[in-house]
Amino acid sequence: MNLFWIKFKDILELIVFKHSIFALPFLFSSMIIGSKLINGTPWFGFKALILGIICAVSARNFAMATNRLMDEDIDKDNPRCANRPNISGKIGKKSVWLFIILNAVIFLFCSYFINTLAFYLSFPVLFVLVIYSAFKRFSSLAHLVLGFCLGLAPIAGSVIVMGEIHIYSVILCLGVTFWTAGFDLLYSLQDMDYDKKAGLYSIPSQFGAKATLLISAFFHVLAVLFWLLFVWQVWGEALGYIALFGVCISGIILFFEHKIVRNNFNHIDKAFFTLNGYLSVLFFIFILVDLLWN
Structure with missing residues (x-):
């Protein structure tokens, strides 16, 4: 039994399970908006709740494990990644492959029981989740590809509840894409020197720290603008001033995130996980309260 829990903890460490907090609130935000539009209620x-959660978790497990497997040749020489379970030897390559296949099957299986569109889209979604690791080897667009992977969450929410890709979910997807790409740029500053040495095409390694901070800030401005457009898209039908206030709070959080990182790169982890975790949860809470209020 103890061996099982040790392996379970190693798996959670492999996929950094705590980072699931970033995408799930946006999935739920999209689902309650979709339900409000077609059912008149957020519920x-x-x-939909159970299948949505299983699909989100299995898709993320698949993406993270695939990324770890594809990046082994890069991560093994990176001091920051030396303690990852697949690098340290806690988890073998066969186990990682088994975990990848299992989560892909779970994702496809659950998508089938959601609706036809969800099942058809499940295959290209898995493909998109795989290509992020390849992109960083030849293009600086890898940060945006990662952002789009998380941005798929609101589109999934619309598909699950409404059986279609509604325009609000596309706008919210773009907001999440630029939000994620922006904080991934800040996070990747930690690996700037190593990426240069390894020949990777991260924006910090290609353009330097100052340019990275500027591009990240620009992405986050775009994120807030798309979130405002998202609220405007369903204004009156679903959302109002409470959601608008929530977007403003999100913008303030991003402002402080940049302020923290600019003052001290050693605080990147704090800015990356703590502030962005708060942001995603608060975003959902404001959306939910607005829907319930109206």
């Missing part, structure tokens, strides 16, 4: 039912 979308237990079936």
Whole structure:
């Protein structure tokens, strides 16, 4: 039994499970908006909730494990990654492959029971989740590809609840994409020197720290603008001033995130996880309160 829990903890460390907090609130935000538009209530039912959570978790597990496997040749020489379970030997390559296949099957299986569109889209979604690791080897667009991977969450929410890709979910997807790409740029500053040595095409390694901070700030401005456009898209039908206030709070959080990182790169982890975790949860809470208030 103790061996099982040790392996379980190693798996959670491999996929950095705590970072699931970034995408899930945006999935739920999209689902309650979709339900409000078609049902007149934010509640979308237990079936959609359970299948949505399973799909989100299995897709992320698949993406993270695939990334770890594809990046082994890069990570093994990076001091920051030396303690990852697949690098240290806690988890073998066969186990990682088994975990990848298992989560892909779970994702496809659950998508089938959501609706036809969800099942058809599940295959290209898995493809998109795989290509991020390849992009960093030849293009600086890898940060945006990663952002789009998380940005798929609100589109998934629309598909799960409404059976279609509604325009609000596309706008919210773009906001999440630029938000994620922006904080990934800040996070990747930690690996700037190593990426240069390894020949990787991260924006910090290609353009330097100052340019990275500027591009990250620009991405976050775009994120807030798309979030404002998202609220405007469903203004009156679903959202109002409470959601608008929530977007403003999100913008303030991003401002402090940049202020923290600019003052001291040693605080990147704090800015990356703590502030962005708060932001995603608060974003959902403001959306939910607005829907319930109206």
